[in-house]
Amino acid sequence: MDDKKIETKWNVIFAKNLSALKEKNGYSLEELAFYLEVDTKTVFNWLKNVKVPQLDSLVKIANYFNVSVVRLISAN
Numbered sequence: 015m016d017d018k019k020i021e022t023k024w025n026v027i028f029a030k031n032l033s034a035l036k037e038k039n040g041y042s043l044e045e046l047a048f049y050l051e052v053d054t055k056t057v058f059n060w061l062k063n064v065k066v067p068q069l070d071s072l073v074k075i076a077n078y079f080n081v082s083v084v085r086l087i088s089a090n
Contacts (some may be wrong), residue, residue: 024087029063031086035079036061050074 036046043061047054050071059065067075076083 025063025066027089028066028087029061031088032075033061035081035086039079046075046078049078 043054043057047057050057051074052071056065056067060067072083072086076086079086
């Protein structure tokens with residue numbers, strides 16, 4: 015399989031999972047950005063599949079939502 019397709023799929027899955035967790039828990043962009051110590055634009059870009067977080071941010075996101083990193087990057 016093409017590495018670019020794998021990366022693109024991972025990006026899409028992560029953005030969908032983050033968006034679903036954010037909505038389910040009723041968190042705002044500002045709350046996530048504050049906890050993760052990033053700019054709100056960064057969180058917005060993750061949600062819109064413009065960028066993906068670094069590993070350390072993935073761990074923080076997983077901890078914030080009390081899920082595993084695998085859950086964040088896996089199709090449900």
